[in-house]
Amino acid sequence: MIARIQVPATAKRGEVISIRVAIQHPMETGFRFDVNGRAVPKNVINSLIVRYNDAEIFRAEMGSGVAANPSLQFFTLARDSGELVFQWVDDAGQRGEERVQLAVTGP
Amino acid sequence: MIRRFLQAGVVALLLMQSVALAATSPRSGITYAGADVRALQADDFANPGMLWVARGEKLWSTPAGRNNKACASCHQEAASSMKGVAARYPRIDTATGKVINIEGRINTCRERNQAADPLQYESEELLALTAYVAHQSRGMPVAVVADAANRPHLERGREIYYRRQGQMNLACVNCHEQNAGRKLLAETISEGHGNAYPAYRLEWQATGSLHRRLRACYFGVRAVMPAFGSDELLDLELYLARRATGLTVETPGVRR
Numbered sequence: 001m002i003a004r005i006q007v008p009a010t011a012k013r014g015e016v017i018s019i020r021v022a023i024q025h026p027m028e029t030g031f032r033f034d035v036n037g038r039a040v041p042k043n044v045i046n047s048l049i050v051r052y053n054d055a056e057i058f059r060a061e062m063g064s065g066v067a068a069n070p071s072l073q074f075f076t077l078a079r080d081s082g083e084l085v086f087q088w089v090d091d092a093g094q095r096g097e098e099r100v101q102l103a104v105t106g107p
Numbered sequence: 108m109i110r111r112f113l114q115a116g117v118v119a120l121l122l123m124q125s126v127a128l129a130a131t132s133p134r135s136g137i138t139y140a141g142a143d144v145r146a147l148q149a150d151d152f153a154n155p156g157m158l159w160v161a162r163g164e165k166l167w168s169t170p171a172g173r174n175n176k177a178c179a180s181c182h183q184e185a186a187s188s189m190k191g192v193a194a195r196y197p198r199i200d201t202a203t204g205k206v207i208n209i210e211g212r213i214n215t216c217r218e219r220n221q222a223a224d225p226l227q228y229e230s231e232e233l234l235a236l237t238a239y240v241a242h243q244s245r246g247m248p249v250a251v252v253a254d255a256a257n258r259p260h261l262e263r264g265r266e267i268y269y270r271r272q273g274q275m276n277l278a279c280v281n282c283h284e285q286n287a288g289r290k291l292l293a294e295t296i297s298e299g300h301g302n303a304y305p306a307y308r309l310e311w312q313a314t315g316s317l318h319r320r321l322r323a324c325y326f327g328v329r330a331v332m333p334a335f336g337s338d339e340l341l342d343l344e345l346y347l348a349r350r351a352t353g354l355t356v357e358t359p360g361v362r363r
Contacts, residue, residue, distance in 0.1 A: 002162045006152050024158040026312070067154040068312035 001025060001096040005086060011078035013106040020060075021048065021086060022071040023096065029064040043090060043091045052102075053082035078104045111348055133353050136297035137363060139288070144309070148361040154309035156238060156359025159314040160233075162241025167234060174224025178236070181220065185243050193241035193356050194249050195346045199256045206260050206341040209237045210316065228335035234314050238305045241358035248355050251348040264346025267339060273330030279343075294363065299324075300351040301344060303360020314359060317344055 006020040023045060030042025050058040058074050081103060086098045137148055147153055170181040183189040193209055200207040200215065207215065213236050214225035226233035253261055268279045282291065283299030290296070304317035311319075318340045325332040333339040 001167075002158050004152065004158060004161055005161065009129055020152055022152065022158060026161070069158060071155070074348075 001012060001085070001088075001094065003096055003098050005084075005098050005100050007084060007100045008104055010103045010105055013078060013080075013104050015057075015078045017078050017102075018073060018075055018085070019050070020071070020073045021046075021050075022069065024040050025090065026066075026067050027062075027066055027070060031053075031064065033106065036039045041091075045088050045090045048086070048088040050074075052076060052084045053080060078102065082103055113140055119309070121329070133300060134287075134298055135354050135357065136300055137303065137357065137360060139297045140297045140361075140363060142199055144280075144363060148303075148357070154307065154359060154361055156305070156314050156361060159235045159238040159305065160242045160359055162231070162235035163237070163242075166236050167239060172217060174220065175220045176221050178216070182300060185239065189240045189243040191244050191247050191250075193244035194247045195330060195360065197251070197341060197348060199260070206257070206338070206345050208317075208341060208344055209240055209337075210318075211336065211341075213237060214241070214362075229316055229319060234305055234316060237316065238314060240357050241305065241356060244356040245358055246355050248353070249348055249351045251345065253349060257345060259346050260342045261349055264342040264349075267343045268346055268350075273328035275328040275330075277328045279324070283363070298325035299347070300354055301347045302351045302354045303357035303362065305358060306360035307363050308362045310363060317347075 002024040004019075004020075006016050009026045011017045014069050026042055026043065027045065028043040030040070032040045034040055041090075044064060045062055048054060048060040048062070057076050060072055062070060081104045082102060084100045084102055086100070087095070088097075089095045094097065113240070137145055140148075147155075151157055159315070163184075166178075167185055168177050178185070194355045196212070197206050197208040202215075210228060210233055213233065217223040217225055224233070228237075264289055271278045271281070279299060282296050286296050287298045288295065301320070302318045304320060305314050306320075307314045308320070316335070318335045321343060322332045323333070
Protein backbone atom coordinates (compact mmCIF):
# COMPACT_ATOMS: atom_id res chain seq x y z
CA MET A 1 0.00 0.00 0.00
CA ILE A 2 1.47 3.29 -1.11
CA ALA A 3 0.83 6.22 1.20
CA ARG A 4 1.82 9.85 1.13
CA ILE A 5 2.22 11.85 4.31
CA GLN A 6 2.54 15.61 4.53
CA VAL A 7 4.00 16.96 7.76
CA PRO A 8 5.96 20.22 7.95
CA ALA A 9 9.69 19.47 8.38
CA THR A 10 9.99 22.03 11.17
CA ALA A 11 7.50 23.84 13.39
CA LYS A 12 7.64 26.38 16.19
CA ARG A 13 6.70 25.15 19.66
CA GLY A 14 3.00 25.74 20.26
CA GLU A 15 2.23 26.11 16.57
CA VAL A 16 -0.86 24.46 15.08
CA ILE A 17 0.34 22.27 12.22
CA SER A 18 -1.60 20.62 9.42
CA ILE A 19 -1.04 16.93 8.72
CA ARG A 20 -2.29 15.20 5.60
CA VAL A 21 -2.44 11.52 4.78
CA ALA A 22 -3.31 9.88 1.44
CA ILE A 23 -3.39 6.10 1.05
CA GLN A 24 -3.81 4.16 -2.17
CA HIS A 25 -6.64 1.72 -1.56
CA PRO A 26 -9.68 0.58 -3.61
CA MET A 27 -12.04 0.98 -0.59
CA GLU A 28 -14.29 -1.77 -1.91
CA THR A 29 -17.78 -1.06 -0.57
CA GLY A 30 -19.12 -4.62 -0.43
CA PHE A 31 -22.17 -3.51 -2.43
CA ARG A 32 -20.74 -4.37 -5.85
CA PHE A 33 -20.91 -7.52 -7.94
CA ASP A 34 -18.27 -8.73 -10.37
CA VAL A 35 -18.91 -9.73 -14.01
CA ASN A 36 -19.84 -13.25 -12.90
CA GLY A 37 -22.47 -11.97 -10.47
CA ARG A 38 -20.51 -12.76 -7.33
CA ALA A 39 -20.51 -10.19 -4.56
CA VAL A 40 -17.17 -8.43 -4.16
CA PRO A 41 -16.33 -8.63 -0.46
CA LYS A 42 -16.11 -5.39 1.47
CA ASN A 43 -12.53 -4.25 1.92
CA VAL A 44 -11.93 -0.79 3.31
CA ILE A 45 -9.28 0.72 5.53
CA ASN A 46 -11.31 0.46 8.73
CA SER A 47 -8.90 2.17 11.05
CA LEU A 48 -6.12 4.72 10.88
CA ILE A 49 -4.28 5.69 14.05
CA VAL A 50 -1.67 8.42 14.33
CA ARG A 51 0.68 8.60 17.33
CA TYR A 52 2.92 11.55 18.15
CA ASN A 53 5.72 10.51 20.52
CA ASP A 54 3.65 7.46 21.51
CA ALA A 55 0.52 9.50 22.36
CA GLU A 56 -2.48 8.91 20.15
CA ILE A 57 -3.46 12.21 18.51
CA PHE A 58 -5.79 11.08 15.74
CA ARG A 59 -7.99 8.10 14.94
CA ALA A 60 -10.27 7.55 11.95
CA GLU A 61 -12.78 4.72 11.60
CA MET A 62 -13.85 4.47 8.01
CA GLY A 63 -16.59 2.47 6.28
CA SER A 64 -18.20 1.87 2.91
CA GLY A 65 -19.01 5.53 2.40
CA VAL A 66 -15.42 6.66 1.97
CA ALA A 67 -14.17 6.92 -1.61
CA ALA A 68 -11.18 5.05 -2.99
CA ASN A 69 -7.71 6.39 -2.16
CA PRO A 70 -8.82 8.21 1.00
CA SER A 71 -7.23 11.54 1.78
CA LEU A 72 -7.43 12.85 5.35
CA GLN A 73 -6.33 16.08 6.96
CA PHE A 74 -6.17 17.05 10.62
CA PHE A 75 -4.44 19.56 12.86
CA THR A 76 -2.33 19.14 15.94
CA LEU A 77 -0.21 21.20 18.32
CA ALA A 78 3.55 20.99 17.84
CA ARG A 79 4.87 20.27 21.37
CA ASP A 80 8.18 18.44 21.12
CA SER A 81 10.49 17.16 18.43
CA GLY A 82 9.85 13.54 17.72
CA GLU A 83 8.25 10.92 15.58
CA LEU A 84 4.78 10.65 14.11
CA VAL A 85 3.69 7.07 13.48
CA PHE A 86 0.82 6.37 11.08
CA GLN A 87 -0.71 2.90 11.22
CA TRP A 88 -3.70 1.56 9.35
CA VAL A 89 -5.38 -1.76 8.62
CA ASP A 90 -7.97 -2.87 6.09
CA ASP A 91 -10.70 -5.53 6.25
CA ALA A 92 -8.41 -8.05 4.54
CA GLY A 93 -5.98 -7.64 7.41
CA GLN A 94 -3.35 -5.84 5.36
CA ARG A 95 -1.44 -3.35 7.47
CA GLY A 96 0.48 -0.25 6.56
CA GLU A 97 2.83 1.96 8.51
CA GLU A 98 4.70 5.20 7.88
CA ARG A 99 6.99 7.14 10.19
CA VAL A 100 7.78 10.84 9.85
CA GLN A 101 10.16 12.99 11.90
CA LEU A 102 9.10 16.42 13.11
CA ALA A 103 11.59 18.98 14.40
CA VAL A 104 10.13 21.52 16.85
CA THR A 105 12.12 24.71 17.47
CA GLY A 106 11.82 27.55 19.98
CA PRO A 107 11.32 27.78 23.76
CA MET B 108 -36.82 28.93 -47.46
CA ILE B 109 -34.06 31.46 -47.99
CA ARG B 110 -34.02 32.09 -44.26
CA ARG B 111 -33.56 28.39 -43.61
CA PHE B 112 -30.64 28.28 -46.01
CA LEU B 113 -29.10 31.26 -44.25
CA GLN B 114 -29.52 29.57 -40.87
CA ALA B 115 -27.87 26.42 -42.19
CA GLY B 116 -25.07 28.57 -43.55
CA VAL B 117 -24.54 30.24 -40.17
CA VAL B 118 -24.45 26.84 -38.43
CA ALA B 119 -21.95 25.57 -40.99
CA LEU B 120 -19.79 28.68 -40.48
CA LEU B 121 -19.92 28.26 -36.70
CA LEU B 122 -18.87 24.63 -37.04
CA MET B 123 -16.01 25.58 -39.35
CA GLN B 124 -14.93 28.27 -36.95
CA SER B 125 -14.90 25.88 -33.99
CA VAL B 126 -12.74 23.46 -36.00
CA ALA B 127 -10.38 26.27 -36.96
CA LEU B 128 -10.11 27.49 -33.36
CA ALA B 129 -9.46 23.99 -32.09
CA ALA B 130 -6.66 23.66 -34.61
CA THR B 131 -4.99 26.93 -33.67
CA SER B 132 -5.37 27.13 -29.90
CA PRO B 133 -6.14 23.80 -28.24
CA ARG B 134 -7.83 23.85 -24.84
CA SER B 135 -6.78 21.34 -22.22
CA GLY B 136 -9.49 19.07 -20.83
CA ILE B 137 -8.94 20.51 -17.35
CA THR B 138 -10.33 23.89 -18.46
CA TYR B 139 -13.67 22.18 -19.11
CA ALA B 140 -13.75 20.67 -15.62
CA GLY B 141 -15.45 22.20 -12.60
CA ALA B 142 -13.65 24.17 -9.91
CA ASP B 143 -13.40 21.16 -7.57
CA VAL B 144 -11.72 18.94 -10.15
CA ARG B 145 -9.36 21.77 -11.16
CA ALA B 146 -8.42 22.29 -7.50
CA LEU B 147 -7.79 18.55 -7.09
CA GLN B 148 -5.37 18.51 -10.03
CA ALA B 149 -3.62 21.70 -8.93
CA ASP B 150 -2.92 20.49 -5.37
CA ASP B 151 0.01 18.07 -5.57
CA PHE B 152 -0.90 16.43 -2.30
CA ALA B 153 -4.64 16.07 -2.86
CA ASN B 154 -4.18 14.87 -6.44
CA PRO B 155 -4.74 11.09 -6.10
CA GLY B 156 -2.70 10.47 -9.26
CA MET B 157 0.40 11.40 -7.24
CA LEU B 158 0.01 8.10 -5.37
CA TRP B 159 0.85 6.31 -8.60
CA VAL B 160 3.73 8.70 -9.21
CA ALA B 161 5.03 7.93 -5.70
CA ARG B 162 4.83 4.21 -6.42
CA GLY B 163 6.63 4.73 -9.73
CA GLU B 164 9.39 6.58 -7.90
CA LYS B 165 9.94 3.52 -5.70
CA LEU B 166 9.85 1.14 -8.68
CA TRP B 167 12.35 3.34 -10.53
CA SER B 168 15.11 2.34 -8.12
CA THR B 169 13.94 -1.25 -7.49
CA PRO B 170 16.05 -3.83 -9.37
CA ALA B 171 14.12 -6.18 -11.66
CA GLY B 172 14.91 -9.06 -14.00
CA ARG B 173 17.84 -11.42 -14.38
CA ASN B 174 20.37 -8.61 -14.84
CA ASN B 175 19.38 -7.26 -11.42
CA LYS B 176 19.27 -3.72 -12.77
CA ALA B 177 16.85 -0.96 -11.84
CA CYS B 178 15.77 1.89 -14.13
CA ALA B 179 18.02 4.11 -12.01
CA SER B 180 21.06 1.89 -12.69
CA CYS B 181 21.31 3.32 -16.22
CA HIS B 182 19.10 6.43 -16.18
CA GLN B 183 20.11 7.69 -12.71
CA GLU B 184 17.91 10.59 -11.58
CA ALA B 185 14.61 10.59 -13.45
CA ALA B 186 14.19 14.30 -12.69
CA SER B 187 16.95 15.07 -15.18
CA SER B 188 17.16 12.01 -17.45
CA MET B 189 13.39 11.73 -18.06
CA LYS B 190 12.68 15.45 -18.28
CA GLY B 191 10.91 16.21 -21.55
CA VAL B 192 10.68 12.57 -22.63
CA ALA B 193 6.89 12.30 -22.37
CA ALA B 194 6.52 15.50 -24.40
CA ARG B 195 8.24 13.81 -27.36
CA TYR B 196 6.33 10.52 -27.20
CA PRO B 197 4.94 8.47 -28.96
CA ARG B 198 7.93 8.03 -31.27
CA ILE B 199 9.18 5.58 -33.86
CA ASP B 200 11.31 2.88 -32.27
CA THR B 201 14.46 2.83 -34.41
CA ALA B 202 15.05 -0.90 -33.80
CA THR B 203 11.62 -2.10 -34.98
CA GLY B 204 10.32 0.87 -37.00
CA LYS B 205 7.04 0.74 -35.05
CA VAL B 206 5.27 3.43 -33.05
CA ILE B 207 6.14 3.18 -29.38
CA ASN B 208 4.69 5.05 -26.40
CA ILE B 209 6.04 5.43 -22.86
CA GLU B 210 4.46 2.13 -21.76
CA GLY B 211 6.02 0.38 -24.76
CA ARG B 212 9.40 2.01 -24.12
CA ILE B 213 9.41 0.87 -20.48
CA ASN B 214 8.61 -2.69 -21.51
CA THR B 215 11.20 -2.67 -24.30
CA CYS B 216 13.79 -1.46 -21.82
CA ARG B 217 12.79 -4.22 -19.38
CA GLU B 218 13.23 -6.90 -22.03
CA ARG B 219 16.40 -5.57 -23.68
CA ASN B 220 18.35 -4.22 -20.72
CA GLN B 221 16.90 -5.65 -17.52
CA ALA B 222 16.14 -9.13 -18.92
CA ALA B 223 12.80 -8.89 -17.15
CA ASP B 224 9.33 -9.94 -18.28
CA PRO B 225 7.32 -7.10 -19.81
CA LEU B 226 4.70 -5.63 -17.51
CA GLN B 227 1.10 -6.22 -18.48
CA TYR B 228 -0.55 -3.20 -20.07
CA GLU B 229 -2.71 -1.34 -17.52
CA SER B 230 -1.09 -3.21 -14.61
CA GLU B 231 -0.51 -1.11 -11.49
CA GLU B 232 3.28 -1.34 -11.92
CA LEU B 233 3.28 -0.17 -15.53
CA LEU B 234 0.83 2.65 -14.76
CA ALA B 235 2.97 3.76 -11.82
CA LEU B 236 6.20 3.79 -13.85
CA THR B 237 4.54 5.52 -16.81
CA ALA B 238 3.00 8.15 -14.56
CA TYR B 239 6.35 8.71 -12.85
CA VAL B 240 8.24 9.08 -16.14
CA ALA B 241 5.58 11.32 -17.71
CA HIS B 242 5.37 13.41 -14.53
CA GLN B 243 9.00 14.51 -15.07
CA SER B 244 7.82 16.43 -18.16
CA ARG B 245 4.93 18.20 -16.45
CA GLY B 246 4.60 21.78 -17.62
CA MET B 247 6.63 21.19 -20.78
CA PRO B 248 5.01 21.79 -24.18
CA VAL B 249 3.89 18.71 -26.13
CA ALA B 250 6.42 18.53 -28.96
CA VAL B 251 5.75 15.61 -31.31
CA VAL B 252 7.19 16.55 -34.70
CA ALA B 253 6.03 15.10 -38.00
CA ASP B 254 8.83 13.56 -40.06
CA ALA B 255 9.23 11.04 -42.86
CA ALA B 256 9.39 8.11 -40.44
CA ASN B 257 6.19 8.78 -38.51
CA ARG B 258 4.14 10.34 -41.33
CA PRO B 259 2.35 7.12 -42.39
CA HIS B 260 1.35 6.51 -38.76
CA LEU B 261 0.21 10.11 -38.28
CA GLU B 262 -1.88 9.78 -41.43
CA ARG B 263 -3.42 6.55 -40.19
CA GLY B 264 -4.11 8.10 -36.79
CA ARG B 265 -5.75 11.05 -38.49
CA GLU B 266 -7.85 8.65 -40.57
CA ILE B 267 -9.05 6.87 -37.40
CA TYR B 268 -9.82 10.23 -35.81
CA TYR B 269 -12.11 11.21 -38.71
CA ARG B 270 -13.58 7.72 -39.29
CA ARG B 271 -17.20 7.18 -38.28
CA GLN B 272 -17.62 3.89 -36.46
CA GLY B 273 -19.74 1.82 -34.12
CA GLN B 274 -23.49 1.52 -33.81
CA MET B 275 -23.62 5.24 -33.01
CA ASN B 276 -21.74 5.92 -36.25
CA LEU B 277 -19.63 8.65 -34.68
CA ALA B 278 -16.06 9.75 -35.30
CA CYS B 279 -13.82 11.35 -32.66
CA VAL B 280 -14.15 14.66 -34.52
CA ASN B 281 -17.96 14.70 -34.23
CA CYS B 282 -17.83 15.14 -30.46
CA HIS B 283 -14.38 16.47 -29.65
CA GLU B 284 -14.20 19.24 -32.26
CA GLN B 285 -17.63 19.90 -33.67
CA ASN B 286 -19.32 19.75 -30.26
CA ALA B 287 -16.51 20.53 -27.82
CA GLY B 288 -17.77 22.67 -24.97
CA ARG B 289 -21.35 21.42 -25.35
CA LYS B 290 -23.07 19.00 -23.03
CA LEU B 291 -23.31 15.24 -23.42
CA LEU B 292 -25.83 14.38 -20.70
CA ALA B 293 -24.26 15.92 -17.59
CA GLU B 294 -20.72 16.10 -18.99
CA THR B 295 -19.08 18.92 -20.89
CA ILE B 296 -17.40 17.51 -23.99
CA SER B 297 -13.69 18.35 -24.05
CA GLU B 298 -11.44 18.60 -27.07
CA GLY B 299 -10.13 15.12 -26.32
CA HIS B 300 -6.46 15.83 -25.75
CA GLY B 301 -4.27 13.19 -24.13
CA ASN B 302 -1.76 15.54 -22.48
CA ALA B 303 -2.80 14.66 -18.91
CA TYR B 304 -2.47 10.88 -19.19
CA PRO B 305 -1.89 8.64 -17.32
CA ALA B 306 -4.62 10.50 -15.43
CA TYR B 307 -6.76 9.86 -12.37
CA ARG B 308 -10.38 9.59 -13.41
CA LEU B 309 -12.97 10.01 -10.69
CA GLU B 310 -15.22 7.62 -12.60
CA TRP B 311 -12.54 4.90 -12.39
CA GLN B 312 -11.45 5.85 -8.86
CA ALA B 313 -8.00 5.01 -10.19
CA THR B 314 -5.26 6.13 -12.52
CA GLY B 315 -5.56 4.82 -16.07
CA SER B 316 -3.68 5.02 -19.33
CA LEU B 317 -4.70 6.97 -22.43
CA HIS B 318 -5.50 3.66 -24.11
CA ARG B 319 -8.01 2.85 -21.38
CA ARG B 320 -9.62 6.25 -21.96
CA LEU B 321 -9.67 5.75 -25.74
CA ARG B 322 -11.20 2.29 -25.33
CA ALA B 323 -13.91 3.88 -23.18
CA CYS B 324 -14.74 6.17 -26.11
CA TYR B 325 -14.86 3.19 -28.49
CA PHE B 326 -17.24 1.53 -26.03
CA GLY B 327 -19.28 4.73 -25.85
CA VAL B 328 -19.94 4.77 -29.60
CA ARG B 329 -20.49 0.99 -29.45
CA ALA B 330 -17.55 0.13 -31.65
CA VAL B 331 -15.19 -2.84 -31.31
CA MET B 332 -12.52 -1.87 -28.76
CA PRO B 333 -8.93 -2.36 -30.01
CA ALA B 334 -6.58 -4.14 -27.60
CA PHE B 335 -4.37 -2.17 -25.18
CA GLY B 336 -1.14 -1.21 -26.93
CA SER B 337 -2.50 -2.18 -30.38
CA ASP B 338 -1.23 -0.48 -33.53
CA GLU B 339 -4.58 1.28 -34.00
CA LEU B 340 -4.48 2.91 -30.55
CA LEU B 341 -0.77 3.76 -30.92
CA ASP B 342 -1.36 5.51 -34.25
CA LEU B 343 -4.31 7.37 -32.76
CA GLU B 344 -2.22 8.32 -29.72
CA LEU B 345 0.48 9.66 -32.04
CA TYR B 346 -2.02 11.75 -33.98
CA LEU B 347 -3.60 13.05 -30.76
CA ALA B 348 -0.17 14.05 -29.43
CA ARG B 349 0.57 15.94 -32.63
CA ARG B 350 -2.86 17.53 -32.43
CA ALA B 351 -2.18 18.62 -28.81
CA THR B 352 0.77 20.79 -29.89
CA GLY B 353 0.46 24.01 -27.91
CA LEU B 354 -0.61 22.28 -24.69
CA THR B 355 1.67 21.24 -21.84
CA VAL B 356 2.06 17.81 -20.24
CA GLU B 357 -0.17 17.62 -17.12
CA THR B 358 0.55 14.10 -15.85
CA PRO B 359 -0.95 13.08 -13.50
CA GLY B 360 -4.10 14.91 -14.51
CA VAL B 361 -7.47 14.59 -12.79
CA ARG B 362 -10.54 14.08 -14.92
CA ARG B 363 -14.16 13.22 -14.24
